[in-house]
Amino acid sequence: MENDMNEMDQILEDVRQGWIPSHIYSDAAIFDEEQKRIFSRTWQFMGHVSEVPNDGDYVVRNLLEDSFIVVRGNDTKVRVLLNLCRHRGGKVCRNESGNAQKFVCPYHAWAFKTDGSLAGVPYHQEAYGGTEGLNKKEFGLYRPPHMEIFNGLIFINLDPDAEPLESYLGDFASYLSFYVPDVPGGVEVRGPQRWRFNANWKIGSENFSGDTYHTPQTHASMGAIKLVSSAATSNRKAGVMFAAGRGNGATFRLGDGPGSFEERLGNNGFPKEQIERMRAAWPPEIVALLQQDGLLPSASTLFPNMSLLHISAKIDENDEFAPFTTIRLWMPISATETEMWSWFVVDKAASEEFKRKSYKAYIMCFGTSGMFEQDDIDAWVTLTKMTQGYVSSAVHLHSRMGMNQDGSPLNEPLEEYSGQGTAHIGFNEYNQRRWLNFWAEHLEMDPPAHPIRSGAE
């Protein structure tokens, strides 16, 4: 479609009212704007420090079409390097992970150290006239203008003028520290599983922001085979949705009002030693959320495309529960295709038995073969396909739950809520609209300065 500014203004106005022009989920012109205005200025998750435990360990990660190497240098520092040879643009690392002392371009053998510096240029003296002609110091691998680490999670930002990660996260940091707790020794991750499906990247991001309304229907099979408790399926309406910083998320109802922290976690498969470690590691407001309000975070999204999830499932015939946590990226390939990167996260110091049970629960529920995830993605693939029709692409989809006809809120945020940010109880789409408002805000802003064209180092 033609996307002149008036059309874009109208799209954003509609979205803000909870009326979503369906083509935003499949329109290549919209995706083009998203690349230039959203992924270029938001903090993007690259991986976890436990994926590169030793000097020289690296993993290769994509941000849209750009390839980055996340590598631990010989000075033990983790860096993120653009995987592009400064000579003729070769891909200097073609593996997904490994250990290296140098990255040597297969094309003309320029060699880069794990700190990104250019160490070797064949025939440097004869062909280039030595340092006079080519100063190797000026031709290291590019680095994104910003990299920051939060509880071991490695983020980059391509905008030279980006706000610091801490202020970007805002109050969502509290919830991020629930999923990825600051435990002594840290967490470890397994994965990622990577797979592609024909759905727009926004749908999963929105869903994880607070769509508990889909659970009783989309995931009816989970209740039918008794894989999870009613808090995770039929009783999702009793949960609370929170909005904090650049993140939004949902909670499970594990009890009414004050109750025992130990008992509530114990019922969800936390062994005694994990209960104590989580009590010490989680932010006090997360402990209070469970103890005072009977709530535990379930799914969340950090704008734009990083989601997190915590849930418990039955892992054997004896009805034993085990909890698990996953981090995932909805990485767009195009307007109509997404590559999912999904990691499993666990406390590194947990017992091998707990790790095994938690991993088992993850594989059963989420990821490529996950019995929850299968039905989610199926719905989103169908939706994406549907929005491409000549007629269907012009339909305004309804995202006004919790909104009166005149646009005023149907109900107010909770007055008493122990967690960070604001919260609404029951089914609503406040969070999805909040996510879409971030989206609209970004599409209205001019694209940020380019990390290389603007001359930033």
Next chain:
Amino acid sequence: MMTDNTLENMLDFDHPAHLRAHKFLVEESYVLDRRDFDTWLAMMADDITYRIPVTSTLGTNPHKAGEMDHMFEDRYSLGKRIERLKSKYAWTESPPSRTRHLVSNVACFSTDNDAETRVMSALMVYRTQGADQGPDLICGMREDILRNQAGQMRLAARTVTLDQSVLQTQNLAIFL
């Protein structure tokens, strides 16, 4: 002592263990493609371990942090998956996948257990759904342990090594 999976140790194609294994694999494809999952589950040993590790491009100097699986199953979880597929709510399999499990290049090796045979085979699964889903192709190598339980063949272990590191099918709601 475990025999190596080298050509010299491969059982002849008219070896009774090879014939039993080949028959088992054909029968298995037959029931999977007919979506007769109860019969399929009955072909699994009680202590089945069924694994599909994530294939990753590791290069010559790999480091092994964070190994991951697409599936990591025992009899209980395979049973739950089948129970789910038989419920009315497995939306992703509505309409059900049409699959064709093509198994070829069957190579059998004896093990240190007389009742068990190691079976390597090439797998190609063609998958479509409804009128406009797919076709997806999922290819890999199966490494199975087949156990002769008093004349009944049972699958005791399976590892499917996929050829794709980024899976190009929207989920694994099917069995490989």
